[in-house]
Amino acid sequence: MTQWQGQLIKIDDYRWKIPDNYKTGMRVPGLIYASKEMLESIREEQTPEQVANVAFLPGIVDYSLAMPDIHWGYGFPIGGVAATNIKDGVVSPGGVGYDINCGVRLLRTSLSEADVRPRISQLIDALFHNVPSGLGSEGKMKISQKEMNQLMVEGARWAVKRGLGCEEDLDVTEGGGCFAGADPSKVSDKAIKRGMPQAGTLGSGNHFLEIQVVKKIFDSHTASIMGITDIGQILVLIHTGSRGFGHQICTDHLRIMEQAVSKYGIKLPDRQLACAPVESEEGQGYLAAMACAANYAWVNRQCIAHWVKESFSGIFGRSPEELGMRQIYDVAHNIAKIEEHTIDGRTLKVCVHRKGATRAFPAGHKDTPKRYKEIGQPVLVPGDMGRCSFVAVGTQKAMSETFGSTCHGAGRVLSRGAAKRGFRGADIIRELQSRGIIVRAGSVPALAEEVSQAYKDVTEVIDVVHQAGISRKVAMAVPMAVIKG
Amino acid sequence: MKKAFELTNHTADMGIIAYGADMKELLSNAALALFSLITEPGSIEERSHVNLKVRSDEKDSLLVEWLNELLYLFDTKHILFSRFDIRNLTHNELKATCYGETFDPMKHKIKTGAKAATYHMLKLDRNNDGYKAQVILDI
Numbered sequence: 001m002t003q004w005q006g007q008l009i010k011i012d013d014y015r016w017k018i019p020d021n022y023k024t025g026m027r028v029p030g031l032i033y034a035s036k037e038m039l040e041s042i043r044e045e046q047t048p049e050q051v052a053n054v055a056f057l058p059g060i061v062d063y064s065l066a067m068p069d070i071h072w073g074y075g076f077p078i079g080g081v082a083a084t085n086i087k088d089g090v091v092s093p094g095g096v097g098y099d100i101n102c103g104v105r106l107l108r109t110s111l112s113e114a115d116v117r118p119r120i121s122q123l124i125d126a127l128f129h130n131v132p133s134g135l136g137s138e139g140k141m142k143i144s145q146k147e148m149n150q151l152m153v154e155g156a157r158w159a160v161k162r163g164l165g166c167e168e169d170l171d172v173t174e175g176g177g178c179f180a181g182a183d184p185s186k187v188s189d190k191a192i193k194r195g196m197p198q199a200g201t202l203g204s205g206n207h208f209l210e211i212q213v214v215k216k217i218f219d220s221h222t223a224s225i226m227g228i229t230d231i232g233q234i235l236v237l238i239h240t241g242s243r244g245f246g247h248q249i250c251t252d253h254l255r256i257m258e259q260a261v262s263k264y265g266i267k268l269p270d271r272q273l274a275c276a277p278v279e280s281e282e283g284q285g286y287l288a289a290m291a292c293a294a295n296y297a298w299v300n301r302q303c304i305a306h307w308v309k310e311s312f313s314g315i316f317g318r319s320p321e322e323l324g325m326r327q328i329y330d331v332a333h334n335i336a337k338i339e340e341h342t343i344d345g346r347t348l349k350v351c352v353h354r355k356g357a358t359r360a361f362p363a364g365h366k367d368t369p370k371r372y373k374e375i376g377q378p379v380l381v382p383g384d385m386g387r388c389s390f391v392a393v394g395t396q397k398a399m400s401e402t403f404g405s406t407c408h409g410a411g412r413v414l415s416r417g418a419a420k421r422g423f424r425g426a427d428i429i430r431e432l433q434s435r436g437i438i439v440r441a442g443s444v445p446a447l448a449e450e451v452s453q454a455y456k457d458v459t460e461v462i463d464v465v466h467q468a469g470i471s472r473k474v475a476m477a478v479p480m481a482v483i484k485g
Numbered sequence: 486m487k488k489a490f491e492l493t494n495h496t497a498d499m500g501i502i503a504y505g506a507d508m509k510e511l512l513s514n515a516a517l518a519l520f521s522l523i524t525e526p527g528s529i530e531e532r533s534h535v536n537l538k539v540r541s542d543e544k545d546s547l548l549v550e551w552l553n554e555l556l557y558l559f560d561t562k563h564i565l566f567s568r569f570d571i572r573n574l575t576h577n578e579l580k581a582t583c584y585g586e587t588f589d590p591m592k593h594k595i596k597t598g599a600k601a602a603t604y605h606m607l608k609l610d611r612n613n614d615g616y617k618a619q620v621i622l623d624i
Contacts, residue, residue: 072495074605074621098601098623135598193561204598205624244560247601247623251553254604258546272605416597416624417494443595449624 059089075272095353102241110324134442195245383458
């Protein structure tokens with residue numbers, strides 16, 4: 001593929017603008033957060049073209065934004081953020097993605113590396129056994145249709161009511177682990193049939209469960225409020241979403257949106273951007289179904305976190321409370337939300353699409369949990385399995401510049417095929433093991449797709465959002481053991 | 486013989502390019518490409534069959550719907566297919582019999598877990614040699 005040849009106007013070291021006259025039909029300019037060094041791979045991938053395409057969406061306000069972990073997606077780039085005015089704007093399922101409410105949950109423990117290292121094999125085997133993973137994996141919970149209807153509406157609370165976790169978990173989950181407005185009647189039978197057996201499973205692809213060791217603390221006061229106090233402390237990171245349920249909902253509603261595009265006379269440069277006015281029947285229908293999938297994903301991470309705690313408890317012979325196991329936070333990074341933002345001095349209700357982007361609300365914001373009111377909402381940024389992950393917090397600058405959004409991870413640089421041609425799963429397991437990282441994988445060949453070299457270095461990504469001021473980095477942790485689906 | 490399909494690569498995802506002398510052959514080859522991305526098609530025996538009916542508004546969306554229907558069956562019933570007999574085809578509907586067997590992790594090595602066929606960069610062209618289609622898959 002040839003490099004993208006369009007104009008990127010430098011605003012400062014971390015902001016690059018695509019002027020709105022780049023393409024006829026753009027309603028706003030594009031804005032990419034990246035370092036100069038990142039621009040080459042961004043141009044190589046043609047992703048600025050996708051940022052420009054998103055700027056065609058009716059009702060889009062301010063900018064079509066891209067975070068530094070931007071990479072090529074369908075329609076929307078991954079790492080894309082777009083806010084549309086709910087009065088005259090659209091909602092686009094492609095701006096959320098197939099894996100609705102794909103997200104991450106981080107747990108802290110009072111254990112140290114020295115406590116865990118001698119038992120790491122047993123621990124990872126217990127986790128591999130207790131948390132169903134892999135392609136087509138089915139959960140150990142048997143959910144009836146009636147229960148499915150309840151969990152679609154209740155979200156994480158549904159699991160807590162069944163003894164899977166505690167009330168405190170909900171306080172430190174984005175939106176309390178429940179997306180309001182969920183309507184199971186907008187969800188197809190097919191989606192329900194896909195979703196019922198998969199609740200409480202990790203899945204496959206880039207989803208994982210990681211035991212991590214804290215390596216750096218950049219801001220000890222902020223970290224301590226999250227319960228991150230020591231170098232060498234053990235954390236657990238869970239990355240999964242709404243499985244086949246979310247995929248089917250996205251597929252079903254894209255079909256509806258395809259028709260809506262011609263019904264409402266919307267002109268788009270890419271069919272995968274299919275959308276409908278937020279306030280139309282189609283738009284409301286999608287948002288109600290999307291909420292069901294978001295709630296399903298929160299149930300999923302809620303259950304998995306509970307089984308993680310049980311597994312630790314079984315291996316160390318102490319209760320999760322005695323082990324200091326507590327949820328730090330849970331964020332969605334594929335979602336569309338109706339939020340209030342101030343644009344050019346005016347407060348507007350907008351539909352913020354975050355596709356591979358994380359909400360990053362500042363200290364004092366009404367939706368920042370009570371525990372974090374003083375420091376800002378935690379932002380969880382996983383890296384690849386061979387490098388590291390970051391914990392950051394949201395800032396006021398994110399509120400004024402990016403609709404309270406920031407990056408979500410490392411972002412791919414190599415295609416899955418290229419990764420497979422260059423690396424073998426078995427070699428990766430050996431190489432990681434030599435560095436003290438144990439891997440368990442549902443499919444060893446597929447593991448090659450997730451090799452470190454297939455991803456951007458997450459450190460560069462976090463440095464951009466930190467320097468640009470749209471989040472503030474707090475701590476860094478490295479993997480000790482990884483389960484890949 | 487002309488090739489039936491190719492697998493292509495995107496940074497985050499994979500795609501298929503399928504060929505066919507006619508639309509029936511194209512649809513069958515696209516489905517074969519899908520399952521060869523998931524596993525080794527040679528490892529799938531014809532132990533059972535499923536009759537399918539897929540409807541759509543347009544010919545190219547029919548291709549996407551067809552692949553999504555097969556992925557749905559794989560996700561819910563865990564069936565892998567290796568042969569597709571498109572019995573009936575109109576501009577917006579197809580009827581097919583698909584042959585394959587239940588996924589067995591001991592027998593079928595999973596290469597890549599495809600989850601959805603997308604409309605992104607969807608192409609369906611016809612030339613003197615027949616049909617050619619490109620579909621990007623979400624992994």
